[in-house]
Amino acid sequence: MITAHQLEVRAGARLLMEDVSFRVAAGDKVGLVGRNGAGKTTLTKILSGEALPASGSVQSTGEVGYLPQDPRSGDPEVLARDRILSARGLDDVVRRMRTAETEMGSDDPEVRERAMRRYTRADAELHAGGGYAAESEAATIAHSLGIEDRILAQPLKTLSGGQRRRVELARILFSGAEILILDEPTNHLDADSIVWLRDFLKAHSGGFIVISHDNGLLEATVNKVLHLDANRAVMDVYNMGWKAYLTQRETDEKRRKRERMNAENKAKTLTDQANKMRAKATKAQAAQSMLKRAEKLLAGVEGERRADKVAHIVFPKPAPCGKTPLTAAELSKSYGSLEVFTDVDLAIDKGSRVVILGLNGAGKTTMLRILAGVDRADTGRVVPGHGLKIGYYAQEHETLDTGRTVLENLQSAAPQLTDTEARSVLGSFLFSGDDANKPAAVLSGGEKTRLALASLVVSSANVLLLDEPTNNLDPASREEVLAAIRSYEGAIVLVTHDEGAVHALEPDRVLLLPDGDEDLWNDEYADLVSLA
Structure with a gap:
């Protein structure tokens, strides 16, 4: 159970909410909603114990499992399977059993005997923690979230951002925590995995708090809604389902x-x-x-609700460039023995619209990072054409310098802007006053998205590489991004699970990974978007 009492929550000097009290007990399935910047992510950090309120208190009984918007993936050398098992402390046991199994094949009888004793002790510990049934349960959850056996056997450092996030979600669901706090759990999930997650949450015997822009998930699972009203700095509690x-x-x-x-x-x-x-x-x-x-x-009366502010997003007028500003030839990428893709060719013509499709782990994000110059291919080359100016939007917001402020990040993207001009741009993206001086590290996922998009807007890029640009956005902000995609005059290479984003793009070509096949776009490919 989680009990919040008279919380006051602030982002710097800005009041997000005050005098907030509520309880989440077993059976309470809560949707936490409100526009981007209302304080949803900040509140979940406080409820999970990762941050403190300005005043008030939070008490919890029982285990709390927390999936943040930007989850930490643990030691990059750890296998994905062990990361999931670590939720119940079984990872170390399984590793010791594997080591003992190897040593049991030694030619030295003393080494074999010691290994057998260690294996027996570890096996007893494994049974005490749920035994092989727990391993099977972890594997079932992982597979239901689209994590294949080959991914489970890989170190975390070799996984894409979407794969790492699904591993973290699997870890939290496997943990057996009584209360789950899930911040945008459907990000990077395909349609089948989302359906499975809905069923899992409906069957969960404990309580949960979920932040999601997936109305279908909220409608199917929640029986209570906490609405953060950014205009009134209050929380409205609705003890009812989503439609009601x-x-x-x-x-x-x-x-x-x-x-x-x-x-x-x-x-x-x-x-x-x-x-x-x-x-x-x-x-x-x-x-x-x-x-x-x-x-x-x-x-004595509450003020009339003002319309929620929405960032006004218009992608830049592209700088002049040649007929084919970006070309890639014979690109290959592997992580150790894992081959991601091989001999991929791609030519991005001026004003072209390309969508990259492929199952999770097929290398879509890796391809964009190579095109952007962030990563290097193992073989092949990326050739910039005349006048090329790339604008790269990274799904994990790696392009932001978390050690710098919001204002400094924008100015690094467009050094020609004066301080006044930069603050004006930030204001149009809902960073007003002291918000411009906040470190990027403390921003919510939605705020990081807005800052990254603001950096694109001032870039004068003529080729945009967009990796899941609608993640973490409320419906109104998402529509702004879709409108910006529709009206942009330059070339766009898009990776997305959002069918609406592909519809807005109106692609002329599709690149299918990992095979690297290129084809003219047709509507049959649209069915693959949500599965990608």
Whole structure:
């Protein structure tokens, strides 16, 4: 159980919410919602014990499993299977058993005997922790999330960002924690995995808090909604399912509007009457009393909800370039013995629209990183054409320098901007006032997305490499990104699970990985997007 009592939450000097109290017990399946920047990720960090509130307290009983938006993947040398097993402390046991098994094949009888004793002890520990059934359970969860056996056998350092995130999700679900806190758990999941996750959460006997922009997941699983209203700096608690919440929230907004209008009308009448009476000395005291009543009326109702602010996103007018600004020839990439792709050719013409498709782990992100010059191919070459200027959006936000502020990150992307111009751009991306001075390290996933997109906007790039650009965005911000993709005049190479993003792109070509086959786009490929 998690109990929050009179929490005050701030981002620097900015108040996100105050006097917030609620409880999550077994059976409470909670959707935590609110626009980007409302404080959802900050609140989950506080609830998981990774951050402290400005005031108030959080108490938890039982184990809490937390999947952050940017999960930490542990030791990069650890195998993916062992990372998942570590949720129940079984990873060390399994490693000792593997080592003992190897030594049991030694020619030295003393080494064999010691190894057998170690194996027996480790085997007993494994049984005490759930035995081989626990290993089987971990494997089942992993497979249900699209993590194949070959991936489970790889070190974390060889996995893509999407694969690492799925490993972390599998680890949290395997942990057996009574309360789960999941921040955007459907990121990087294919359609089948999302359906499986819905069923898992519906069957979970404990409680959970989930942040998600997947309305289908929320509708299928939650029985309680916590809505963070950034305009009012409060949390509204709805003890009901998703559809009922949407209806009730609209009713509440209409009620607040009526109450505000009635209070304003009454206050205006009192104020007008007081102004007439103040001219007469004998009625001055009565007039003052009326003014106080008017102020009390206005203070006693909640302000009408202002429309949520949305970042206004327009990708840059591309700098002049040649007919084919970017060419790649015979690209190959491997991680140890794992071959990702081989002999891939690609030519990006001026203004072309290319989508890269492939199953998770096929090398889509790796391909973009090589095209962007972040990683090097094992073989082949990337050839910049005349006037090439690349704008790279990384799904894990690696292009941001977390040791620098929001303002410094933007200025590094566009050194020609004055301080005033840079702050103006940041304001259009909802970073106002002191927000510009926040370290990038403390930003939520949605805020990092906005900052990375702002850096693209000022780049004057003529080739955009976009890796999952709609992840972590609320519906209104996502629509802004889709509109920016539609209207951009330069070339775009896109990796996405978002069918809407591909529709906005209107691709003319598709690159299929890991085979490297290139084809003209047709609607039959659209069915592969959500599976990729």
